[in-house]
Amino acid sequence: MRYVSTRGAAPVLDFEGALLAGLARDGGLYVPESWPEIGHRLTFWRGLSYQSLAFEMLAPFVGEALPAPALGDLIDGAYGSFGHKAVCPLVQLGPNDFLMELFHGPTLAFKDVAMQLLGRLFNTILTRRGESVTVLGATSGDTGSAAIEALKGLPAVTVVMLHPKGRVSEVQRRQMTTVMDGNIHNVAVEGTFDDCQALVKTLFNRLEFRDKARLSAVNSINWARIVAQTVYYVYASLALGGPDRPISFAVPTGNFGDVYAGYAAAKMGLPVEKLVVATNRNDILARALNTGDYSTGTVQPTISPSMDIQVASNFERLLFDLHGRDGTAVARAMDGFQATGRLTIAPDALDQARRLFRAVKVDEETTRETIGRTKAETGLIVDPHTAVALAGAAQARGDIGVPMVTLATAHPAKFPTAVEAATGVLPALPPRMADLYQRDERYAVLPNDADALQSHISGIIG
Numbered sequence: 001m002r003y004v005s006t007r008g009a010a011p012v013l014d015f016e017g018a019l020l021a022g023l024a025r026d027g028g029l030y031v032p033e034s035w036p037e038i039g040h041r042l043t044f045w046r047g048l049s050y051q052s053l054a055f056e057m058l059a060p061f062v063g064e065a066l067p068a069p070a071l072g073d074l075i076d077g078a079y080g081s082f083g084h085k086a087v088c089p090l091v092q093l094g095p096n097d098f099l100m101e102l103f104h105g106p107t108l109a110f111k112d113v114a115m116q117l118l119g120r121l122f123n124t125i126l127t128r129r130g131e132s133v134t135v136l137g138a139t140s141g142d143t144g145s146a147a148i149e150a151l152k153g154l155p156a157v158t159v160v161m162l163h164p165k166g167r168v169s170e171v172q173r174r175q176m177t178t179v180m181d182g183n184i185h186n187v188a189v190e191g192t193f194d195d196c197q198a199l200v201k202t203l204f205n206r207l208e209f210r211d212k213a214r215l216s217a218v219n220s221i222n223w224a225r226i227v228a229q230t231v232y233y234v235y236a237s238l239a240l241g242g243p244d245r246p247i248s249f250a251v252p253t254g255n256f257g258d259v260y261a262g263y264a265a266a267k268m269g270l271p272v273e274k275l276v277v278a279t280n281r282n283d284i285l286a287r288a289l290n291t292g293d294y295s296t297g298t299v300q301p302t303i304s305p306s307m308d309i310q311v312a313s314n315f316e317r318l319l320f321d322l323h324g325r326d327g328t329a330v331a332r333a334m335d336g337f338q339a340t341g342r343l344t345i346a347p348d349a350l351d352q353a354r355r356l357f358r359a360v361k362v363d364e365e366t367t368r369e370t371i372g373r374t375k376a377e378t379g380l381i382v383d384p385h386t387a388v389a390l391a392g393a394a395q396a397r398g399d400i401g402v403p404m405v406t407l408a409t410a411h412p413a414k415f416p417t418a419v420e421a422a423t424g425v426l427p428a429l430p431p432r433m434a435d436l437y438q439r440d441e442r443y444a445v446l447p448n449d450a451d452a453l454q455s456h457i458s459g460i461i462g
């Protein structure tokens with residue numbers, strides 16, 4: 001399998017190259033040159049364990065990078081760390097409504113599903129190559145802790161993780177900043193998540209520094225993140241009668257990585273009727289998919305802080321397909337977006353996108369009500385991101401008659417204040433995290449400035 005950049009001007013790479021590169025050298029994102037077809041294999045995959053399904057799904061993407069037994073071992077190791085045997089269990093909420101719990105990994109969010117595998121891939125491949133990298137990442141709260149958990153203590157990896165100062169929950173911050181391993185470096189940036197993500201991209205685009213520091217990425221700009229997340233879409237479908245019965249998914253959305261993984265599964269032949277893109281009041285994606293206006297506004301804080309994002313990295317991957325996989329056209333569109341903060345999707349491309357996607361914006365009050373109502377009706381306590389998707393599913397359902405699977409992306413204990421306010425119940429952290437509030441923290445504070453960040457990283461790696 002070969003990977004091409006969405007901007008068409010970077011080297012074509014194999015899986016190992018795309019994994020280690022993260023962002024393409026032309027500023028684009030890697031995508032597979034063509035989609036493998038899985039439709040004819042789905043019937044045979046019914047009843048597989050999550051691990052076996054992950055192996056079947058990932059093997060064609062990984063290709064020569066790892067022998068099959070080694071890939072199988074990494075997958076078993078990754079999902080052995082999960083707190084539920086099914087890895088990503090389904091819970092039935094109503095006759096045609098389901099929740100897929102993606103938060104049974106070590107840091108209690110869906111990021112663990114990909115990151116536990118990614119950490120092992122980095123370790124295996126870098127050790128074999130005798131190389132080391134500096135992982136530079138941006139987080140609105142969950143990617144950071146999942147990456148730190150997966151990469152802490154690895155001799156071949158230095159992690160520099162940026163989070164927006166004061167804009168993540170205390171649990172999220174402490175999950176990152178209380179990790180004392182020498183290879184972990186947290187930075188609180190005086191800005192928003194968008195600023196953090198832009199800083200990461202700026203440093204990746206400074207090619208001399210990028211090469212010197214051997215920068216690598218674990219955000220969903222890294223293709224390996226996306227492909228690992230396609231597995232649970234297929235797992236849900238097969239558990240609910242797929243491939244004979246199509247299903248829909250409601251996905252709480254910020255950086256468009258998770259829902260893009262659903263799109264990738266559909267492109268490979270999974271029968272998906274609709275993907276509901278549910279945003280909080282940072283609604284750039286809802287506007288883009290409803291009106292064609294992809295234009296940034298100011299990032300607004302919400303009770304679902306991990307989705308307080310305006311510039312959604314992975315939207316570029318969808319735009320690549322909507323532009324007929326013409327990298328030059330995407331580069332032109334993204335240059336225009338960079339300069340003006342606005343991109344208009346042509347009506348025919350919008351029609352094409354809307355055949356699969358349905359997008360809704362969910363306000364704060366509705367999110368709170370949804371947390372409260374879900375507890376009253378089902379006894380389940382959901383986190384605010386999951387609540388955005390549940391509310392989005394209800395709003396978008398309309399004529400969708402097939403089962404709707406809402407992705408539960410985080411454990412409620414990561415957002416105790418909002419959950420307690422909506423339910424009166426303070427969700428408890430698991431016992432292994434019971435002393436989180438007593439642990440010492442270590443992090444730097446930097447202005448939103450690429451030069452300051454570059455010299456900070458140079459100081460770390462020498």
Ligand SMILES: Cc1ncc(COP(=O)(O)O)c(C=O)c1O
Pocket residue numbers: 109110140141142143220252253254255256257258259306307385386409410
């Ligand atoms: C808990 C949670 N839900 C949903 C999202 C949105 O996912 P994505 O950025 O892949 O759209 C995030 C952040 O990525 C998150 O941390």
Ligand SMILES: N[C@@H](CCOP(=O)(O)O)C(=O)O
Pocket residue numbers: 138139140141142143144218219220221254255257306307313
């Ligand atoms: N919500 C994310 C934002 C980064 O998204 P990613 O999927 O691109 O890593 C977070 O929790 O950090």
